[in-house]
Amino acid sequence: MSVVAAAGLTKRFGDVTALDDVSFSLEENAIYGLLGRNGAGKTTLMQLITGQNTVTSGELRLFGEHPFENEQALMRVVFIKESQKYPSGYKVKHVLTMAGRLFPNWDEEFAQSLVDDFNLPRNRDVRKLSRGMTSALGVTVGLAARAELTFFDEPYLGLDAVARQLFYDRLLADYAAHPRTVVLSTHLIDEVADLIEHVLLLDKGKLLLDAPSEELRGEVMDATGPAAVVDEFAASRLVLHREQLGGTVRVTLRGSFDNAERLKAKKLGIDLEPVSLQQAVVRLTMERNAVR
Numbered sequence: 001m002s003v004v005a006a007a008g009l010t011k012r013f014g015d016v017t018a019l020d021d022v023s024f025s026l027e028e029n030a031i032y033g034l035l036g037r038n039g040a041g042k043t044t045l046m047q048l049i050t051g052q053n054t055v056t057s058g059e060l061r062l063f064g065e066h067p068f069e070n071e072q073a074l075m076r077v078v079f080i081k082e083s084q085k086y087p088s089g090y091k092v093k094h095v096l097t098m099a100g101r102l103f104p105n106w107d108e109e110f111a112q113s114l115v116d117d118f119n120l121p122r123n124r125d126v127r128k129l130s131r132g133m134t135s136a137l138g139v140t141v142g143l144a145a146r147a148e149l150t151f152f153d154e155p156y157l158g159l160d161a162v163a164r165q166l167f168y169d170r171l172l173a174d175y176a177a178h179p180r181t182v183v184l185s186t187h188l189i190d191e192v193a194d195l196i197e198h199v200l201l202l203d204k205g206k207l208l209l210d211a212p213s214e215e216l217r218g219e220v221m222d223a224t225g226p227a228a229v230v231d232e233f234a235a236s237r238l239v240l241h242r243e244q245l246g247g248t249v250r251v252t253l254r255g256s257f258d259n260a261e262r263l264k265a266k267k268l269g270i271d272l273e274p275v276s277l278q279q280a281v282v283r284l285t286m287e288r289n290a291v292r
């Protein structure tokens with residue numbers, strides 16, 4: 001059984017269609033990247049899955065059940081977002097105690113080690129934490145909860161580069177020891193490219209891409225070389241982007257590139273290189289918007 005199954009999922013807010021006929025599944029023990037531009041529908045999707053809102057139409061199942069007002073299913077999920085609100089007067093240590101009561105798989109020792117890693121002041125009022133500290137507290141709760149399904153909705157916006165790397169390292173190590181389903185919603189695609197096993201790309205409420213990251217990497221390539229040969233090589237392919245500098249052209253192509261194709265490119269003097277995950281996502285999103 002899938003952890004999450006969505007079929008024809010649609011969510012409207014008045015005349016805004018935040019999610020438009022979206023179908024996908026989240027499987028056990030995988031790290032997903034939920035990607036997309038501002039307003040693409042990422043938060044809305046996570047809110048529906050975590051029972052914070054009702055669907056307009058379509059089917060949505062969380063551990064085989066309807067998520068809305070389903071405490072049993074929701075206990076198995078943790079949703080960490082940047083704008084997390086805590087009760088007034090709560091200190092860091094109180095948040096951890098509350099989380100320990102809430103999440104069945106909570107690992108207190110792990111939580112305490114993360115508090116040390118992130119230099120979080122245990123006795124400080126959470127409302128007086130810096131932005132980065134608030135993010136670090138969210139990350140700590142999200143990791144130590146060890147929920148079967150974990151959502152991180154850009155919780156690391158305030159974290160500096162060192163703290164973000166710490167988060168990625170801890171996530172990967174803990175995931176290896178305790179596999180589960182993790183969804184990272186992020187704009188920092190290149191930073192998480194090595195973590196993400198599967199990409200879900202939303203664009204204006206539509207699911208533009210649902211693919212293993214490896215597959216995506218091998219399917220979007222830059223071909224660079226003399227203009228005439230590159231253009232001929234590209235003629236039978238989907239060109240996502242083209243740029244020219246003097247007589248040299250670089251095109252971003254989508255398709256499968258087997259060994260024969262690679263050899264052909266080499267013989268023609270074309271440099272064929274996979275683009276980064278971030279570039280692939282940007283190009284695919286732009287291409288869709290261009291054809292609309």
Ligand SMILES: Nc1ncnc2c1ncn2[C@@H]1O[C@H](COP(=O)(O)OP(=O)(O)OP(=O)(O)O)[C@@H](O)[C@H]1O
Nearest residue numbers: 013016017018036037038039040041042043044045
């Ligand atoms: N409660 C609401 N009422 C009206 N419109 C809403 C509401 N919540 C979301 N929307 C709209 O739905 C669309 C999707 O928003 P959503 O927050 O899901 O995007 P997102 O991909 O998370 O964006 P970002 O990366 O900027 O956080 C946007 O057009 C947004 O304005």
